[in-house]
Amino acid sequence: MRTPLVAGNWKMYKLIADAVDTVTALKPLVADAEGVEIVVCPTFTALYATGQALAGSNIALGAQNCYPKDFGAFTGEISPQMLLDAGCTWTIIGHSERRQYFKEDDAFLNEKLRYALAQGLKVMFCIGETLDERQTGAMNAVLERQISKGLAGLSAADFAGVAIAYEPVWAIGTGITATPEQAEEAHEFVRGLLRARFGQAIAEAVRIQYGGSVKPDNAAELIAKPNVDGFLVGGASLKADSFAAIVNAAR
Ligand code: 13P
Numbered sequence: 104m105r106t107p108l109v110a111g112n113w114k115m116y117k118l119i120a121d122a123v124d125t126v127t128a129l130k131p132l133v134a135d136a137e138g139v140e141i142v143v144c145p146t147f148t149a150l151y152a153t154g155q156a157l158a159g160s161n162i163a164l165g166a167q168n169c170y171p172k173d174f175g176a177f178t179g180e181i182s183p184q185m186l187l188d189a190g191c192t193w194t195i196i197g198h199s200e201r202r203q204y205f206k207e208d209d210a211f212l213n214e215k216l217r218y219a220l221a222q223g224l225k226v227m228f229c230i231g232e233t234l235d236e237r238q239t240g241a242m243n244a245v246l247e248r249q250i251s252k253g254l255a256g257l258s259a260a261d262f263a264g265v266a267i268a269y270e271p272v273w274a275i276g277t278g279i280t281a282t283p284e285q286a287e288e289a290h291e292f293v294r295g296l297l298r299a300r301f302g303q304a305i306a307e308a309v310r311i312q313y314g315g316s317v318k319p320d321n322a323a324e325l326i327a328k329p330n331v332d333g334f335l336v337g338g339a340s341l342k343a344d345s346f347a348a349i350v351n352a353a354r
Contacts, residue, residue, distance in 0.1 A: 109333045231268075
């Protein structure tokens with residue numbers, strides 16, 4: 104059995120006080136949530152304070168991005184080691200907003216992924232097709248490319264620290280959620296890609312989260328699908344009560 108992984112991606116929202124208030128409200132709402140792993144991913148400036156507020160809770164701290172070096176003359180970047188120092192155990196890599204707005208390509212994302220894992224961070228690695236790619240029938244080829252290039256060079260041991268987040272770009276922030284059937288079809292396809300490349304044991308163990316307009320009222324039907332192993336939640340993770348409802352739907 105794969106333990107569901109439910110993470111909140113706060114994107115570029117929340118000042119420090121708001122981040123701390125949100126997790127302070129969230130903690131009691133999910134304190135007895137067993138059988139589910141919970142992560143919140145604030146913006147960099149709020150990481151340390153949020154981590155302090157989470158101390159002793161069942162909620163882990165994650166970042167949204169990192170750069171594949173320890174230290175150096177890389178103005179504006181932040182390293183996995185710095186994220187660990189701030190209290191993170193997870194980071195997101197490869198979000199479609201990074202791919203689209205910051206032109207991060209498969210090779211660079213693969214470098215980040217391998218670097219972060221080598222430093223001891225766990226990674227939610229995002230993949231997903233655009234609406235145009237879906238409508239033109241390119242979806243499977245896109246997912247295959249993102250998996251084969253993105254996960255290239257990973258060892259079996261590396262997969263202990265990897266979750267895949269399937270986030271169809273057309274469902275992100277649009278209010279249009281993939282139907283449970285669409286999500287399951289994509290997740291099953293991705294698991295098949297993992298099986299073909301990395302073998303049955305890894306394919307069965309790796310969690311595949313769904314992301315894209317997940318809300319308290321659609322979480323239960325999505326998580327009921329056999330290959331949906333949790334969520335990466337944007338907008339609905341910004342409020343403690345709606346994120347807690349999604350966590351509780353996944354337990
Ligand atoms: P929404 O839940 O706001 O659609 O965002 C999804 C997402 O991008 C999570 O990483």
